Amino acid sequence: MRAPAVAGYFYPAEPEVLRAQVTRFLGDAGPASGPVPKAVIAPHAGYVYSGSTAALAYAALAPARDRVARVVLLGPTHRVAVDGLALPEAEELATPLGSLHAAVPTADQRAALPQIVDRADVHAQEHSLEVHLPFLQVLMPRAEVVPFAVGRARPGTVADVLERLWGGPETVIVVSSDLSHYLSYDEARRRDAQTIAAITDLRGPIDHEQACGATPVNGLLEVARRRALTARLLGACNSGDTAGDKRRVVGYAAVAFDEPEPS
Template sequence: MRHEAATTRAPAVAGQFYPGEPEALRAYVDELLQGAAAERAAGEQAPRAMALPHAGYPFSGAAAAAGYALLAPARARIRRVVLLGPSHFVPLEGMALPEAEAFTTPLGEVPISAELYERARAHPAVQVSAAAHAREHSLEVHLPFLQRALEGLECLPIAVGRAGPEACGGLMEQLWDAQTLLVVSTDLSHFYDDATARRLDRETTEAVEALDGERLDSRRACGAVPLRGLLWLARRHGLRARTVAQCNSADATGDRSAVVGYASYVFD
């Protein structure tokens, strides 16, 4: 049984990762989505799954938008999003659901799917942990994009700790259907110089496009565990991976001494 009506963590994320004022946030996200939509090929189908970055919007927002803009053809069809991201602050064995019935952003509440929650809770690698979600930005930063890109959204946020690709991918498979989108939240390399970071990130992209999760670890992607699970799922279901955006923090700041890499991958 979930007892909280909603989590109110959004104000802690707002201001650090995206604007905290609703109109400013709505305008910012819409501008990013519109800019990305201009690059979308006519007639392109919506992806079945995505792996997108979770940094502050000035750094990775345009890259994330490149993925979210592709959801336009399925705006009314996709009703649920399973959102998996690394647990940055709480060590976890397996994966964790929140103790909440909704997540809150400045754009309003996003209900947590009761149906998916109960199905996920039955998985042997899944626990319930309010602590794992209390400060976790890797999940929450995606919600404003989802609120603007989709209609009537329900979500299932899952914090991911130590888990094998089959356990994580198997959970995704259990929750996935034609009306449910999978989103893995991950940034790429962290705090290498620009040249080293771009080399590592190119290698990571090659591995993702080859669906080769064995080449990925936390040095290359903070969300390597759920990303490897998604690649396991993609291989089982014959999906292809495409890169729709790639950059790093130096592209926004000009500081090339210690950068963070970002990419957006879509699976169809």
């Protein structure tokens, strides 16, 4: 069991309060428009700052809630450095709402993906994946999660993992990332608009000044180009729009990636 590390800090520790808050975020996001995306980018700050933006990504996935059986979840490492993509050495991922099953790649997939490592210490205090779990528990509680804390890795290295785990309609990909950090409100809006344009145009690589989750984002951009996905912005804001002052803000965006229509 991977125990929650940031309950009561990034999101409520009381189960009923947490469920009500996530449900409210999803309701405020409104019904999805457009196709159900294969992949999304969503932020990972405290819910008071970025929960409403994260909810836009999950609302886009909501129409597929009954068919999605597996979520490949990737987020950056903030506390413990690692080479490659780390799994948590846990069978369950816990939050105040209970737990989700942590799936792992098959033996054949692992043999072909030496960039995957097992590191419980990398996950123990990491928030970039944990803050997404309550959204998944409310939206698709029966889905299993393949949780990767992404350290030092090239875009193609991350893309190769996504390719191996791509699956079909039963699998979706969630990449966890915020945008710029601690700029003034107006400067953050300018720089984040440039970053969002690069992402939606599938241009990369972006750097860690543009997005703290640049490594998994760049991997997603690489596989999106390989597979001719298209990207669309679902919404963006920064902490100055939600719960922080405007002198030093953090940027957030929700982006959907759609597979091409069958010919």
